[in-house]
Amino acid sequence: MSDVSPLIQSLRTAVEAAPGDVPLRLHLAGLLLDAGQQDDAVTQVAVALQHAPGDGQAKALMVRAMSNSPAQTPPSVLPSAPATPPTEPGPGNTFNWGAAADQVKDVLPPRFVEEPLATDGSGDPEGAPAWDVDAPGTVRLADVGGMQEVKDRLDAAFLAPLRNPELRKLYGKSLRGGLLLYGPPGCGKTFVARAVAGELGASFLSVSVNDVLDMWIGNSERNMHELFETARRQAPCVVFLDELDALGGKRSRTQSAGMRNTVNQLLTELDGVDAAANEGVFVLAATNVPWDVDIALRRPGRFDRTLLVLPPDAPAREAILRYHLRDRPIEKVDLGKLVKMTDGLSGADLAHLCESAAETALLDSVRTGVVRMIGMKDLLGAAKQTVPSSEPWFASARNVAMYANDGGMYDDLVAYLKKRRKL
Template identity: 35%
Template sequence: MAQNLDALRLALQHSPDNAPLLMLFADACLDEGLMEEAEQSFQRVLQNDPANADARLGLARVALLQGKTSQAAVRAEQILSDTPTCAAAYMLLARIHITEGERSKARAMYDKGIALDASLADPGIEKDLRGVKPPEDEAPGRKRGAMTSSGSFIESVSEDSEDEGHPRGGAAFDLGLADFEKPKLNFSAVGGMEALKEEIRMKIIYPLQHAELFKAYDKKVGGGVLLYGPPGVGKTLISKATAGEIKANFIALGLHQILDMWIGNSEKNMHEVFELARQNKPSILFFDEVDALAADRRDLRQSAGRNLINAFLDEMDGAESDNDGVLIIGATNAPWHIDPAFRRPGRFDRTLFVPPPDEAGRASIIEVMAQKKPIGELDPRALAKKTEGFSGADLKAVFDIAVEDVMNEVMRTGKVIPLTTKDLIKAAGRHKATTKAWFESAKNYAMYSNQSGFYDDVLKHLGLLKR
């Protein structure tokens, strides 16, 4: 496969805009786990052909493989809004819903995909969905729409337009959040991040633990915190651990849980989420990939996407409700895509950079990860020295590679073989840090779009600004 990739790279040097060639190269990169190169190739196809469904679907597949299920779901739904007969998009949505445990929705998507193209039948998906029935169809007669790749909404009307009743019968929105709880996880279970933990204590935990002192100064407890940094560094984990530290309810949701095909319901979903947090305070409302929900309004062409952003801002302001005791945490890999209005006082006015762990942090993470593995001789410091720039997700990949390497022997002998430092260092040599590409992009923003000093922490981490 590596030889095939080299041949395709050589061919692209002579024909860099050849769409079929770019698609072949992108698919080959996906097979080899080269996500960044695959994404770049799909994007190059879309530069010349923005409507190319296969390339758009490719970006959705990349997002899913990177664990960005919300982004993958939105991309697939965008394709279906423009090309309702794209069977592969339905199949991808089925896989996404299975990943999230929503098997009834997955069944509906899978059945639609197979009805359009029976050759896409997948025995693995069918096994996962055995005995599962699709959900009941939603009520007819409503205007329906979906977000396009430009961030606008495309509206369509069903055949039966006489019934103008609420599509969900006036019932509370089912956002899949009924089972939220106070996490048992706390800072002791999070390896490294000591400097970040102290910042969170000062900016989040102490104000909530000593609310009476803040009330003496007429200062409300709560507000918004934005966590930004490379993917895989533990933004979600540290947010959940923060909730555990202060014994607050943790309500986590992604973009797909807010966006709704029914025009106007996305804003209602946003209100329902905030109301749920207000009714169960103290609570932490966690928005993953928040840049998708808080996109710069200048990038949106039509009003529907802008309306959702305005609704988000209104809820954060607590214009009609009391947000005291509700902390909103947003996590993003792309803070430069967030509307500046979200960083005004009272909104995401506290911003924390989440960097990859330093050597001591990596050693701590390695110790935590090793607790649930059969380990023989382990020197966390030695492995940490060999993994400069690795995120927590990268370190997990190192353990996964090491486990895969010993599994052949395990299966042959039927005995558990402990992992050693040598095994893990060997595995680390086969994995490249995924944070490097992020810092290449972040450096440009930090150097040339940093008038307010928003990205100074990135420059400090890169050694380009004195601490």
């Protein structure tokens, strides 16, 4: 049998069509061995072992292929016991799999690029960064359409003291502090946080609950400490804690000692080891349910300032619609009319509206066979079908504003609900 054997050629074609079919690839490898083509056989078996590392037939074929290729195989690789290899390598088999792997290492890329963690979840690869810190970005508050009240509050809380160091020194204003952004989902809290980092010329470290919580006891607290240590080294740095209610929920409501310890660690990091430990570290957090955040996180010196981020106003809706329509084929779109029709929709709702309008035009083009542009009819139809996703949030927030507004914590929410006649 030779390399031009019709059977081998057919099997090569079949394997190329189904690269994950291990039995088919091993059958080809066996025929190649019978034809005296050990190198090709080794390649085929190596690919099979990548798909099925524990396959006994593949291991036996590898032993056979390497044993039949003494000119290319180091003596240490060859079996030193019986001349006929066992079909399944066992304890008595002295075949050197490490040397065999070295010989075929250039055939396939490594299956893993990092060393696995230890069984206790520790042991990050040496030199690997624990947290990805984004360099100062180009997004500024000017890139946030509308939302002037939000911008004014942010300027007073963070930006004005930074821009006026002499006045800050005169009045003893520290650069420490935290700001809690709250409001209905999909209204741009993360984008606002990035804009603040851009205004400060600061690095940006975004943290979610999945980045911190760990199944191993003590690791969650360690992760929390390491992220703040990273921010201190990268100062000025904005730390953005997304879903703060999950990371810092009320300890009285949780039965998990691990979660309570994580909240305690967060409180410790916010206070800093000493008065200057967190200088230049700006902590922003976002939540949809601020009333579920532990009260200790809301005391002065921590997240003592809150900012309500509401569904976009008219200028913001126009900017969002322009952004999501910028690369789509549109004609005769009256943005002014569309902005009026979309009052109350969140940024995520507006993105969905544009997607739905594009889908309508696409399906119509498929049915008729004539490609057409996205028009006002598509956008208005999508607007009528889009229900504001923030309504359930306001239904819950209304009860909080009416019965749990202790100390005027949610006065801005009360004012908005009265303005919208929802209270």
